[in-house]
Amino acid sequence: MAEDQPPASLPSRPKELAEEAAAPSKNALKKAAKDKEKAEKAAKRKAAEDAQRKESEASDISSDDYGHVPLVGLPSSTPAEVPWVRLSEIASEFTDTTPMDESGGPHVIFQAVAENARVQSAKLAFLVFRQGQDTIQAVVAASDTLSRQMVKFAGSMSAESVVLVHGIVKKPKELVKSTSISHLEVHVKKLYIISEAEVLPMQLADAERALPVEGEEAQEDDSRPIVTLSTRLNNRTIDLAAKQNRAIFTIKDGVVALFSEYLRNLGFIGIQSPKLLGASSEGGSNVFEVKYFERKAYLAQSPQLYKQMLIAAGWDRVFEVNPVFRAENSNTARHLTEFTGLDLEMAFDRNYHEVVELLEGLMLYIFNGLRTKYKDATETVRKIYHVEEFKLPEAGKVPRISFAEGIQMLREDGLEIGDFEDLSTPDEKRLGALVLKKYNSDFYVLDQFPLAIRPFYTMPSASHPYFSSKETGSSAPATVPDPNTGYSNSYDFFMRGQEILSGAQRIHSAAFLQQRMREAVTPVDPNSDGLRDYVNAFKYGCPRHGGGGIGLERIVMLWLGLPNIRLASAFPRDPGRLLP
Structure with missing residues (x-):
C-alpha cells in the first residue's frame, strides 16, 4: 500500500501584489488630505471667530445693558428716582x-x-x-x-x-x-x-385692515389678499393686538359701564340669575343640553323668568349683565350661539310705556356716552370701517311707530306683506332706511307687535278680544275663538335697521299666564318642571311689570358699522366654532 502524500500547496501571491492590495489608493489619499485640510481650516476659522467674539464681548461696553430677562426677572436694582411709567x-x-x-x-x-x-x-x-x-x-x-x-x-x-x-x-x-x-x-x-415672539402666522398689519361686508367682495389693497375672518379668529390672540380691536372692546366695556351706571342711578339693583337649569324654561327647542352629574341640565336662554320672579318678590327694579346661550343653527353675520345680554325688568305705575320711555332714555344715555367718553376709540375703528356717524334723535323725540304703521310704510315702499307677518332681516333693514329718511334717526322703536309672534308671557294689547268681553281684574279673561290674533304690549328697538332689544309688558296674573301658556301658538305646560315655580311666583301677588333684553354685541357692531358680529366678541361662539 502506497504511503499517504501530503496535500499540494496553493501557489502564493507575489509579495509586490500583496503590498499593493493593502496600500490605499491615490484617490483615497487625496481625499483624506483634503478632508484634513478642510478640518484644519474650519478649526482655525472657529478659533478666529471665537477669539473675535471674545474680543468683541470684552470690548462691548453695553454687554450688561441688553439681552434676555431670566424667567424669574431681573434683580431689583432700579434707582428710586427712575420712575416706571405707562x-x-x-x-x-x-x-x-x-x-x-x-x-x-x-x-x-x-x-x-x-x-x-x-x-x-x-x-x-x-x-x-x-x-x-x-x-x-x-x-x-x-x-x-x-x-x-x-x-x-x-x-x-x-x-x-x-x-x-x-x-x-x-x-x-x-x-x-x-x-x-x-x-x-x-x-x-x-x-x-x-x-421673545416667534414668527407670526399672520401679520398684525393685515389684522388692521377692514373685512368686507357679508355678500360683498373684498377690496384688494396693494395686491395683498385680505386675511379672512376665519384665519383671524383661528389666531385670535394676534388679531386682538390690532389697534381697532382694542378700541372695539374698550367701547364694549363702555356700553356695559354706561348701562349699569344709568340704571343704578334710577334705583335698579344688579342680579345674577342661574345659567344651569334643570329643565328647558321657555318652551323652545333652542337650548343646549349638558350633563349635570347623573342627569340632564340646560344652559339658560335668558334670565327672563328669574327677573320676573324677583319682581314678584318685591324687587321693583332689577338688571343683569349675563351670558346668553342660544342653540340656533344660524350662520349669519349677526348671530352667535353665546352672547352677552343686558337685561332689565321693572314694575310700573300707569302703563307699559313707562318702561319704553325708560329704555329710550337708557339707550340715548349709552349713545351719547359713546359719543363723548369713547370718542377716540370710536374714531379709531371708523378710520378702518368707514361708516357714517350714527344719527341720534333728541331726548324725548325717539321715533316710536306702531307695527301697523311700519307695515304700511313698507307697503307704500312697494313691499307685499301681511298685517301680522313677522319682519325678516331684509324687511327690518328696509324699514330702518325708511325711518332714517323720514325722521333722520338711526335709532327707533317699533311698538305693538302681533301677539302670535311673541313669547307666551307677553301681555296682549288692550284692544285684544280677551279684554272686550268683560273686565277681568286679576282673573283670567274669557276664552276667545282665536286667542293669538291681534296685537300685544311689546316692542323692539332698532339701530341702523337691525333689532337690538326685544321687550314687553309681562303677564302678572297666574291664572291668565296659565291660560296663555296653553293657548299660545306653541303651547307649553304650566305644570312642567321648568315652569311650575315660575307660575307659582305670581299666585301671591305681583305688580304690573315689563322690561327688555339687549344684545351687547349687536350694539357694538351697529354703533361702529362692523361687518360681522364676531368682531364684537373676543372669542366668538357660533354653530361651527368652539375654539379657541
Whole structure:
C-alpha cells in the first residue's frame, strides 16, 4: 500500500501584489488630505471667530445693558428716582423735555411690545413700542456709552416681543406721524427681552385692515389678499393686538359701564340669575343640553323668568349683565350661539310705556356716552370701517311707530306683506332706511307687535278680544275663538335697521299666564318642571311689570358699522366654532 502524500500547496501571491492590495489608493489619499485640510481650516476659522467674539464681548461696553430677562426677572436694582411709567403718562407728563440734539431729559422705565424694528445703519436702529392703544418711536444709537452690538440686537428683535426699556424721553426733530405719541420719542439706554415672539402666522398689519361686508367682495389693497375672518379668529390672540380691536372692546366695556351706571342711578339693583337649569324654561327647542352629574341640565336662554320672579318678590327694579346661550343653527353675520345680554325688568305705575320711555332714555344715555367718553376709540375703528356717524334723535323725540304703521310704510315702499307677518332681516333693514329718511334717526322703536309672534308671557294689547268681553281684574279673561290674533304690549328697538332689544309688558296674573301658556301658538305646560315655580311666583301677588333684553354685541357692531358680529366678541361662539 502506497504511503499517504501530503496535500499540494496553493501557489502564493507575489509579495509586490500583496503590498499593493493593502496600500490605499491615490484617490483615497487625496481625499483624506483634503478632508484634513478642510478640518484644519474650519478649526482655525472657529478659533478666529471665537477669539473675535471674545474680543468683541470684552470690548462691548453695553454687554450688561441688553439681552434676555431670566424667567424669574431681573434683580431689583432700579434707582428710586427712575420712575416706571405707562406710555400714556409719557405723552402727558414730559412735554417740556429737551430736544434730541441736546443732552439730558427724564429717565424712564416701562414694559411694552416691540411692534417693529428697523435698522438704519450699523450705528442706528429705530423701534416702535406699543402699550394698549399707545405707540411711541424709540432710537437706539451707538455712542461712547452704547455699543454697535446693542444696536444690532435691537434691530434684529422679532415683532411682538415683550420688552423692558430704560430710556431718556426726548423731543424729535419733527413730529413722528407713524405713532400715536408724535411729539416725543425714547432714546434707549437699556433693552431686555422679557418674552421673545416667534414668527407670526399672520401679520398684525393685515389684522388692521377692514373685512368686507357679508355678500360683498373684498377690496384688494396693494395686491395683498385680505386675511379672512376665519384665519383671524383661528389666531385670535394676534388679531386682538390690532389697534381697532382694542378700541372695539374698550367701547364694549363702555356700553356695559354706561348701562349699569344709568340704571343704578334710577334705583335698579344688579342680579345674577342661574345659567344651569334643570329643565328647558321657555318652551323652545333652542337650548343646549349638558350633563349635570347623573342627569340632564340646560344652559339658560335668558334670565327672563328669574327677573320676573324677583319682581314678584318685591324687587321693583332689577338688571343683569349675563351670558346668553342660544342653540340656533344660524350662520349669519349677526348671530352667535353665546352672547352677552343686558337685561332689565321693572314694575310700573300707569302703563307699559313707562318702561319704553325708560329704555329710550337708557339707550340715548349709552349713545351719547359713546359719543363723548369713547370718542377716540370710536374714531379709531371708523378710520378702518368707514361708516357714517350714527344719527341720534333728541331726548324725548325717539321715533316710536306702531307695527301697523311700519307695515304700511313698507307697503307704500312697494313691499307685499301681511298685517301680522313677522319682519325678516331684509324687511327690518328696509324699514330702518325708511325711518332714517323720514325722521333722520338711526335709532327707533317699533311698538305693538302681533301677539302670535311673541313669547307666551307677553301681555296682549288692550284692544285684544280677551279684554272686550268683560273686565277681568286679576282673573283670567274669557276664552276667545282665536286667542293669538291681534296685537300685544311689546316692542323692539332698532339701530341702523337691525333689532337690538326685544321687550314687553309681562303677564302678572297666574291664572291668565296659565291660560296663555296653553293657548299660545306653541303651547307649553304650566305644570312642567321648568315652569311650575315660575307660575307659582305670581299666585301671591305681583305688580304690573315689563322690561327688555339687549344684545351687547349687536350694539357694538351697529354703533361702529362692523361687518360681522364676531368682531364684537373676543372669542366668538357660533354653530361651527368652539375654539379657541
